Amino acid sequence: MVAERKKASIAELEAKAKVLRRHIIEMTTEAASGHPTSSLSAVEVVTALYFGGFLNVDPKQPHWPDRDRIILSKGHACPVLYSAMAEAGFFPTSLLLTLRKLGSVLEGHPNLKRLPGIEASTGSLGQGLSIGVGQALGLRMDKRSSHVFVIIGDGEMGEGQVWEALATAHKYKLGNLTAIIDQNGYQQTGAAKDVLDQTPFADKLAAFGWHVQTIEGNKMAPVVEALEKATAITDRPTAIVSQTQKGFGILPILEEEHDLNYHGKPLSKKLAEKALALLKG
Numbered sequence: 001m002v003a004e005r006k007k008a009s010i011a012e013l014e015a016k017a018k019v020l021r022r023h024i025i026e027m028t029t030e031a032a033s034g035h036p037t038s039s040l041s042a043v044e045v046v047t048a049l050y051f052g053g054f055l056n057v058d059p060k061q062p063h064w065p066d067r068d069r070i071i072l073s074k075g076h077a078c079p080v081l082y083s084a085m086a087e088a089g090f091f092p093t094s095l096l097l098t099l100r101k102l103g104s105v106l107e108g109h110p111n112l113k114r115l116p117g118i119e120a121s122t123g124s125l126g127q128g129l130s131i132g133v134g135q136a137l138g139l140r141m142d143k144r145s146s147h148v149f150v151i152i153g154d155g156e157m158g159e160g161q162v163w164e165a166l167a168t169a170h171k172y173k174l175g176n177l178t179a180i181i182d183q184n185g186y187q188q189t190g191a192a193k194d195v196l197d198q199t200p201f202a203d204k205l206a207a208f209g210w211h212v213q214t215i216e217g218n219k220m221a222p223v224v225e226a227l228e229k230a231t232a233i234t235d236r237p238t239a240i241v242s243q244t245q246k247g248f249g250i251l252p253i254l255e256e257e258h259d260l261n262y263h264g265k266p267l268s269k270k271l272a273e274k275a276l277a278l279l280k281g
């Protein structure tokens with residue numbers, strides 16, 4: 001058994017979020033590749049999950065059967081996951097700088113065969129929620145009280161498989177499953193609404209029978225409150241539409257670069273220095 005869940009204060013979580021943002025910039029600039037802006041939008045959610053007492057995991061026993069599960073379906077944003085895992089003690093923070101290097105366990109997309117603590121190999125968008133449905137069903141069959149959290153991108157919501165999983169989760173009344181949609185407004189080639197508009201998410205998810213909350217996802221207090229509500233509901237699956245900004249934390253730099261999406265591009269060393277200065281303190 002792991003120790004009692006530790007709950008951090010909002011201020012402590014905000015400080016941790018800043019640490020994660022710094023890791024994300026440092027590791028993607030060092031790798032000279034990766035997805036910093038996709039990672040930055042999801043920092044509050046991932047921080048609250050790992051350090052706010054929601055994700056009951058034990059870095060010393062990553063395969064502990066009663067652990068909660070986190071699946072980053074938008075796997076390209078793995079720098080946020082790796083940063084949280086390192087801070088939580090799954091591996092030394094020094095390993096973060098090996099991101100995407102040949103032989104590193106920190107691959108460009110999460111690989112469950114390489115890194116204990118990763119619950120699903122993702123990167124091919126659209127699959128994470130289906131995996132989460134399977135895990136949630138299996139956990140319930142095994143009479144375990146673990147919860148499954150799946151983080152999905154707003155562009156990723158255009159994948160048909162997501163909607164099959166939404167329907168299936170409702171059919172089986174998976175109260176141990178929470179989907180978090182990181183609505184950062186962009187996907188790879190432009191604004192998510194221009195590529196394939198899947199909004200309004202809240203109405204559609206509610207029509208699929210899910211309990212839905214819409215929140216400001218780059219503010220820690222609403223994120224924590226929403227996770228509290230979501231995990232208290234046990235009779236049906238829950239969704240959090242997390243309205244965020246891609247690249248949150250370094251927006252002035254993206255504005256200067258005239259690219260508020262900045263998809264799949266690391267910051268140059270010079271821009272990274274500016275970003276780290278912004279994220280100081």
Ligand SMILES: Cc1ncc(C[n+]2csc(CCOP(=O)(O)OP(=O)(O)O)c2C)c(N)n1
Nearest residue numbers: 038076123124125153154155156186187188
């Ligand atoms: C099945 C599949 N199609 C295309 C891609 C290429 N791709 C990588 S990231 C991305 C955009 C994802 O946008 P979104 O889900 O909104 O995530 P964000 O980066 O905005 O957080 C795409 C199309 C992929 N990884 N998988």
Ligand SMILES: [Mg+2]
Nearest residue numbers: 154155186187
């Ligand atoms: Mg997006």
